Amino acid sequence: MNSRWIDIDNSNGNNFRGYLSLPPTGKGPGIVLIQEIWGVNSHIRAAADQYAADGYVVLAPDVFWRLQPGVDLDYNDADSKKAFDYMNRLDFGLAVQDMGRTVNTLRALPEVTGKVASLGYCMGGLLSYLCAANVGVDAAVCYYGGGISKQLDQADKVKCPILFHFGEEDTHIPKDAVDAVKAKFASAKNAVIETYPGAAHGFNCWGRPSYNQKAAAVAHGLSLSFLGKVL
Numbered sequence: 001m002n003s004r005w006i007d008i009d010n011s012n013g014n015n016f017r018g019y020l021s022l023p024p025t026g027k028g029p030g031i032v033l034i035q036e037i038w039g040v041n042s043h044i045r046a047a048a049d050q051y052a053a054d055g056y057v058v059l060a061p062d063v064f065w066r067l068q069p070g071v072d073l074d075y076n077d078a079d080s081k082k083a084f085d086y087m088n089r090l091d092f093g094l095a096v097q098d099m100g101r102t103v104n105t106l107r108a109l110p111e112v113t114g115k116v117a118s119l120g121y122c123m124g125g126l127l128s129y130l131c132a133a134n135v136g137v138d139a140a141v142c143y144y145g146g147g148i149s150k151q152l153d154q155a156d157k158v159k160c161p162i163l164f165h166f167g168e169e170d171t172h173i174p175k176d177a178v179d180a181v182k183a184k185f186a187s188a189k190n191a192v193i194e195t196y197p198g199a200a201h202g203f204n205c206w207g208r209p210s211y212n213q214k215a216a217a218v219a220h221g222l223s224l225s226f227l228g229k230v231l
Contacts, residue, residue, distance in 0.1 A: 002026070003049060008061060008105045010098060016065035018102060019045055021052035022111055029114030029231040030106040032099060032131070033060040034124030036205070037083040039071030043207045044121075051119070054224055057111045061102040063095055063127070075208050087123055092130070099127055100135035115139070115231045119223070121204060122146060125165075133157040139230040141223050144170055144201050149177035152184045161190045161230040165219045167199030167212070194222055 003021040010016060019040050031051055035044045040060050048058040064071045064086045071086060073079035099118065106116055115138035120128035125145025132140035133154040140162045142148065148164075162185075166178045178195065185191035199215035202208045206216070 003045070003052070006059075006105075008059075008098075008102050010101050016062050016069065016098065018059045018061040018105070019048055020109075021045075021048040021058045021060075023052045023055045023057060025055070027111050027113045028055045028057050029227070030109075030112040030116035031056045031058045031227070032102050032106055032116065032118045032137070033058050034099065034118060034120030034127045034131075035060060035063055036122040036124055036202075037087040038073040038075065038079065039064060039083070039086075041072045041074070043205050047121075047204075050220075056227070057106065057109065059102060059106045061098060063098070063124070064090065065098075066091070066094065075205075090123075092127070095127060096130045096134055099131050103131070103135050103137055117141065117227055117231055119143075119227075120145065122202060126151070129158075129162070129164075130154060132160055132162050139163075139227065141165070141226065143204055143219070144173060146172050146201075149173075149180040152180060155184045155188075158188070159190070161226070162192070163223065163226045164191070164193045165204075165223075166193070166195045167201060167203045167210075167215065168195050168197050169199060170201040172201040192226065194219065 007015040117139040118128040118131040118137045119141040121143040125142040196215040199212045200210040202210040203212040204216045
């Protein structure tokens with residue numbers, strides 16, 4: 001893939017970085033791809049490359065840069081402990097501001113020829129939802145975003161098309177939380193909520209024990225169909 005790290009201006013002189021992956025044609029619509037709690041690691045970079053191969057200009061920002069730039073963790077117990085610590089210390093308000101600057105940086109790239117969506121996994125799924133509500137993306141995809149049900153006061157601000165993916169066996173996001181999201185967006189013509197039988201939290205990540213190939217493939221296909229229509 002044609003990929004590199006670039007600087008993202010946070011407007012106060014302390015730039016942070018993002019992993020940029022370009023499609024084979026070199027140009028296309030944009031996706032801000034938002035990490036899980038393990039940082040912009042090999043899986044997130046591979047996911048960015050995957051969407052780039054699908055024709056998108058993808059930028060994966062370093063969400064934890066204020067705590068520790070360049071977090072790149074594995075899914076073992078020791079690294080997962082570090083990952084949860086980073087998440088627990090993250091200022092989500094500042095993170096949403098950083099996502100807005102990432103969107104602006106992506107829109108300004110000459111390689112971006114269309115609209116820009118956000119797409120995130122786990123913690124990134126929540127941030128993608130908050131991007132839809134607050135930073136002016138043209139669409140949003142949210143994979144098993146923990147905590148969305150606790151931020152439904154933001155839902156009325158979501159004006160763009162939005163796609164949610166939830167695993168039906170997700171012990172981190174119980175059924176009542178998913179039902180609350182469904183109820184809140186029941187009358188929203190721009191919202192789609194997909195659930196996956198037998199799929200647990202993190203089902204898209206092939207580096208985790210919860211990886212579910214069938215659910216990941218179906219969700220990826222639905223995400224591409226959604227993005228193809230709205231971008």
